[in-house]
Amino acid sequence: MAVRPAVAGERAPHRPGPAPEAPLHGPVIDWFGTHARDLPWRRRSAGPWGVMVSEFMLQQTPVSRVLPVYEQWLARWPRPADLAAEPPGEAVRAWGRLGYPRRALRLHAAATAIAERHGGTVPDDHDALLALPGVGEYTAAAVASFAYGRRHAVLDTNVRRVLARAVTGVEYPPTATTAAERRLARALLPEDEPTAARWAAASMELGALVCTARKPECHRCPISASCAWRLAGSPAHDGPPRRGQTYAGTDRQVRGKLLAVLRAATEPVPQEALDAVWDEPVQRARALDGLVADGLVEPLADGLYRLPHG
Secondary structure, eight states, X not given: OOOOOOOOOOOOOOOSSSSOOOOOHHHHHHHHHHHOOXXXXXXXXXXXXXXXXXXXXXXXXXXXXXXXXXXXHHHHOSSHHHHHTSOHHHHHHHHTTSSOTHHHHHHHHHHHHHHHHSTTSOOOSHHHHXXXXXXXXXXXXXXXXXXXXXXXXXXXXXXXXXXXXXXXXXXXXXXXXXXXXXXXXXXXXXXXXXXXXXXXXXXXXXXXHTSOSSSOOGGGOTTGGGOHHHHTTOOOOOSSXXXXXXXXXSHHHHHHHHHHHHHHOSSOEEHHHHHTTOSOHHHHHHHHHHHHHTTSSEEOGGGEEEOOOO
16 A cells, blocks of 8 residues: 555544553554555555555565565566466466465466456455455455555454554454454544555554564554553463464475475476475375365376466
């Protein structure tokens, strides 16, 4: 979403909790106007398709890893129809090492549906976005808000953490998004549509840059004085241990190695070339079977494999 002049928001509604009612929108939006990163998908030139591509790529992937792939992707496929015209395997190839490559297949499927159902234009209606393959509640809300300025609660990990601390008074939100979080996010939305869209982007940026998971920089936070978590003494997380994701030695790592061989190949790859990437045959076979089941790898005759051709 392009960075526009900040608009002071309204006061958040009162709700029971450890912190008094506090104005959130204005301070956070003002902070965003000064500190927002100049990211390519926030520029007006990105358009709705650029916003959608970024939302698919940024799921569980840091901005630093997304930036080079995003730029290459939009240079090659500046419109949904451009991507839809190529085999889905090319999307998997271009995805590179972003991880969770099923997102590439889902983005290709969404592009195909946009080309077929919407004349090649990313729809601006939340329900129409939600009906696209591979688009869930978060992505539909994010695209409608960031690309079209619509009023939707956009709940990614960063926003959930900001609301957990500033309003609910706990260090971390639940592992999975809850109905209570959705109700709170909707209740906090400014009534004015452009301000609501601005608030969505601003609260997300605050969580990404200041109200971070491990080392929140409360001295830089525009709402630290009214943050329920700080007013409660910054109590430690009271819940199940938060475990970091492991990668080394997992099926995910094996899948990544197998896909790397296939992405680099211009012709179908023989089984022996895939066998060489991992010593443990049972895990290797399980990872390859999973890639085939997910539609990321296409088995051919004579023990050959390739990226999917549609």
